[in-house]
Amino acid sequence: MEDEMRQQRWFRIGALAVALFAINVIARLVIRFSSDGDDGRAQSLATIVMFVVVALVLAVLTFVRSQRDKLSDWMPDVGFGALAGMLLTVLVGPFVSGIGPFANGAGEFFSQIWLYCGFGVVGIAIGYGVAVMLGRDYRSRALKAFTQARTTRPRRVVGRR
Helix, strand or coil: CHHHHHHCHHHHHHHHHHHHHHHHHHHHHHHHHHCCCCCHHHHHHHHHHHHHHHHHHHHHHHHHHHHHCCHHHHHHHHHHHHHHHHHHHHHCHHHHCCCCCCCCCHHHHHHHHHHHHHHHHHHHHHHHHHHHHCCCCHHHHHHHHHHHHHHCCCCCCCCCC
16 A cells, blocks of 8 residues: 555655755754854855755756656656745745745745756756766667667568578
8 A cells, every 4th residue: 555655646746845845944944043043144055055955856866767767757746846845945944944935025035936946957957967868768778778679680581482
């Protein structure tokens, strides 16, 4: 029963969203407990580190998933998981810091969305690009198997009577 649940698409999307949100919660708690509320440089650095970690998680996940599954199978999972993680981060995450989503203004709210989307897209592109460059993505491996199957067949003799 538990293995069946892990195979369902919604579980993979939800697990990715929760993992990305957990990265945000950890970053917010580090900011909250390690620096004063007025230290803008520490907050900016922690935020950038959080976005880099999100990009790395998405890159590694994309690299692994692109080796096993077709692009049309893993891209919706990763995309919707990242989108759900972003929504949790921008709408629920500020409450961890003790403020609301729009407490610092709409500009910061939307800049966080743009940063999250940008780092997410770059992370996914890097993961898939590395898999393609190494020839380890699903399509490259399928083409390689097809080529090997076509070249290892015995030649058909034509014209013998």
